[in-house]
Amino acid sequence: MPSPVKSGATRISEIRCLRRELEQEIDWLQRQVEMLADTISENETLLRRTYNGMIFSRRALLGRMPR
Numbered sequence: 521m522p523s524p525v526k527s528g529a530t531r532i533s534e535i536r537c538l539r540r541e542l543e544q545e546i547d548w549l550q551r552q553v554e555m556l557a558d559t560i561s562e563n564e565t566l567l568r569r570t571y572n573g574m575i576f577s578r579r580a581l582l583g584r585m586p587r
Contacts, residue, residue, distance in 0.1 A: 542578050549575045
């Protein structure tokens with residue numbers, strides 16, 4: 521069965537919600553990176569790189585989304 525067509529207002533609301541979720545995830549990831557800033561272990565360095573990659577990809581997605 522085909523999905524119902526969403527109204528423009530519903531679509532805008534969903535986009536805003538998704539943008540807000542991405543922004544919250546970026547904030548959380550940035551805090552994690554800050555907590556790992558002074559660490560020197562290899563595992564924590566790799567984790568910091570992973571978090572930075574996740575931040576980058578979320579920012580890229582935000583940049584492609586309508587405002």
